Amino acid sequence: MSQPRSSYAIGTGLFIVLGFAALAYLATQTTSVANVHQGASYTLDARFANIGQLKERAPVKIAGVRIGQVQSITLLPGQEVADVTLSIDQRYNKIPQDSIATIFTSGLLGDQYIGIQYGTAKQLVAPGGTLVFTKPAQQLEEMLGKFFGAGGIADNLGGTYTVTARFTNVGTLAAGAPVKMAGVPIGSVQSVHADPLKLDADVTLAIDKRYNQIPDDSAAAVFTSGLIGTQYVAIQPGGSPDALKQGDEMILTQSAMQLEDLIGKFLVNGSPADKQAAGSVPASSSTAGKH
Amino acid sequence: MNARRWGGSNVVTQTLAQIGACGLFLLTLLAAVPRSFQYFRETSRQLWFVGAMSLTIIMVCGLFVGMVLMLQLYHVLSIFGGTSASGMVVALSVYRELGPVVTALLFAGRAGTAITAEIGLMRATDQIAAMEMMAVDPIAYVATPRFLAGVVAMPLLCCVFCAMAVFGGHLVGVTWLGIDNGTFWSNMTAQVDLRTDIINGVLLKSLAFGAVVTLIAVYQGFATAATSEGVAHATTRTVVASSIAILALDFVLTAFLM
Numbered sequence: 316m317s318q319p320r321s322s323y324a325i326g327t328g329l330f331i332v333l334g335f336a337a338l339a340y341l342a343t344q345t346t347s348v349a350n351v352h353q354g355a356s357y358t359l360d361a362r363f364a365n366i367g368q369l370k371e372r373a374p375v376k377i378a379g380v381r382i383g384q385v386q387s388i389t390l391l392p393g394q395e396v397a398d399v400t401l402s403i404d405q406r407y408n409k410i411p412q413d414s415i416a417t418i419f420t421s422g423l424l425g426d427q428y429i430g431i432q433y434g435t436a437k438q439l440v441a442p443g444g445t446l447v448f449t450k451p452a453q454q455l456e457e458m459l460g461k462f463f464g465a466g467g468i469a470d471n472l473g474g475t476y477t478v479t480a481r482f483t484n485v486g487t488l489a490a491g492a493p494v495k496m497a498g499v500p501i502g503s504v505q506s507v508h509a510d511p512l513k514l515d516a517d518v519t520l521a522i523d524k525r526y527n528q529i530p531d532d533s534a535a536a537v538f539t540s541g542l543i544g545t546q547y548v549a550i551q552p553g554g555s556p557d558a559l560k561q562g563d564e565m566i567l568t569q570s571a572m573q574l575e576d577l578i579g580k581f582l583v584n585g586s587p588a589d590k591q592a593a594g595s596v597p598a599s600s601s602t603a604g605k606h
Numbered sequence: 607m608n609a610r611r612w613g614g615s616n617v618v619t620q621t622l623a624q625i626g627a628c629g630l631f632l633l634t635l636l637a638a639v640p641r642s643f644q645y646f647r648e649t650s651r652q653l654w655f656v657g658a659m660s661l662t663i664i665m666v667c668g669l670f671v672g673m674v675l676m677l678q679l680y681h682v683l684s685i686f687g688g689t690s691a692s693g694m695v696v697a698l699s700v701y702r703e704l705g706p707v708v709t710a711l712l713f714a715g716r717a718g719t720a721i722t723a724e725i726g727l728m729r730a731t732d733q734i735a736a737m738e739m740m741a742v743d744p745i746a747y748v749a750t751p752r753f754l755a756g757v758v759a760m761p762l763l764c765c766v767f768c769a770m771a772v773f774g775g776h777l778v779g780v781t782w783l784g785i786d787n788g789t790f791w792s793n794m795t796a797q798v799d800l801r802t803d804i805i806n807g808v809l810l811k812s813l814a815f816g817a818v819v820t821l822i823a824v825y826q827g828f829a830t831a832a833t834s835e836g837v838a839h840a841t842t843r844t845v846v847a848s849s850i851a852i853l854a855l856d857f858v859l860t861a862f863l864m
Contacts, residue, residue: 334762335762370793
């Protein structure tokens with residue numbers, strides 16, 4: 316008690332004030348009460364059929380760069396549509412009106428954000444306006460379904476024609492495995508053998524003659540039915556006016572996915588470039604990988 | 607006051623006697639609360655001593671706990687691509703467990719030992735006896751103000767600790783490791799609940815720990831053998847008993863509050 320009372324009073328008062336300030340900080344800033352402002356901003360609306368796990372204050376990105384955040388998520392009254400209000404930095408106010416807002420996921424287990432892809436319209440979207448074009452969140456189940464397709468056995472084959480395709484890796488693909496287009500069997504694998512010169516696998520596909528309108532720039536990919544199912548060749552139609560003919564070689568192929576690789580790609584959320592690719596390219600079109 | 611009076615030589619009965627004596631002492635303390643209001647100045651001085659003077663260690667430790675937690679979580683969660691959840695995990699683990707427990711352990715080391723040593727020395731130098739001779743109730747003047755100050759100071763210290771831990775996590779996660787700022791906060795605010803995490807976790811637990819730590823410290827001070835060796839032993843016992851009590855009580859409280 317050597318010190319005068321006022322010094323205790325000031326110290327104690329400061330301590331109590333600091334303690335309550337910390338409590339207020341915890342209660343308001345780290346629970347779902349407050350909202351962080353990042354300078355001047357304007358709002359845009361976007362309506363999604365499905366927002367997945369999108370949360371308030373999730374980032375809004377253009378070309379992977381954060382330009383704002385999700386301000387609020389409400390359900391439009393009487394409709395099965397989520398109205399998402401985006402708060403966007405005033406500096407980025409030149410967004411074309413036909414830009415597309417898409418809900419992406421950072422990695423397989425990451426959280427979701429909104430990516431805006433610029434459109435081509437001259438007219439800019441006005442502050443407070445609505446982004447008309449949106450893509451809902453990709454459901455993981457749908458994505459996996461697209462990746463793995465469904466199993467099945469080829470139709471009884473009448474006349475067939477054969478085309479070849481080269482793969483760097485066919486996995487466990489064997490002769491007799493189905494060839495499918497859009498998930499429907501259209502033929503079977505006639506032979507699989509290694510090329511002694513090019514050191515890759517030369518696969519001959521026998522395709523039903525009914526399906527003779529397959530564009531010659533279609534892609535062939537080795538897929539697996541289900542996680543541990545058998546492998547088959549999936550054909551993804553291209554856009555060429557010319558059709559595949561007997562003896563043609565399919566140029567665009569994608570080798571068998573090793574489950575380990577696949578899970579690795581999904582789980583290890585590597586460089587930002589990977590992230591963007593994984594998010595923005597729908598699952599089905601990522602098969603045009605190896606040429 | 608001396609547990610050895612009731613307990614035999616058996617360790618179990620001695621421990622039971624200690625707990626019993628401590629409980630009786632708590633009743634004496636609480637009974638003296640109305641009388642200790644006349645010593646309000648002493649209470650405020652103790653609040654300054656156990657609270658304001660502990661701020662430095664609490665803040666520095668909170669900062670580093672948050673920083674190291676974020677560093678560890680980032681490296682583990684990056685395996686699963688879940689680094690954006692690390693801010694939320696830091697906040698939840700600090701609010702629910704680490705904040706109250708570490709603050710209480712530090713509080714026992716910083717303030718509890720000082721209380722025990724001070725009261726023990728008062729006993730060793732017969733100051734307590736002198737107070738009684740002057741018709742000053744030593745419980746109301748010495749014990750209760752310290753107890754009340756500890757009960758009030760602990761929740762406030764714990765709030766400061768948690769805020770510093772979140773700040774440290776933000777510092778490492780957002781500034782250094784490059785987690786998105788908005789994601790950091792949005793994940794945190796989405797998962798942290800005011801009632802279960804802040805009130806039950808931070809405030810209630812730290813209130814209970816503050817009461818237990820100061821009760822043990824004050825009790826051990828009064829139970830000190832009136833020698834310099836006795837003061838040393840009492841101080842050690844305060845830390846040991848407080849640590850065990852904090853961790854055991856933490857489990858019980860978590861089981862009930864979750």
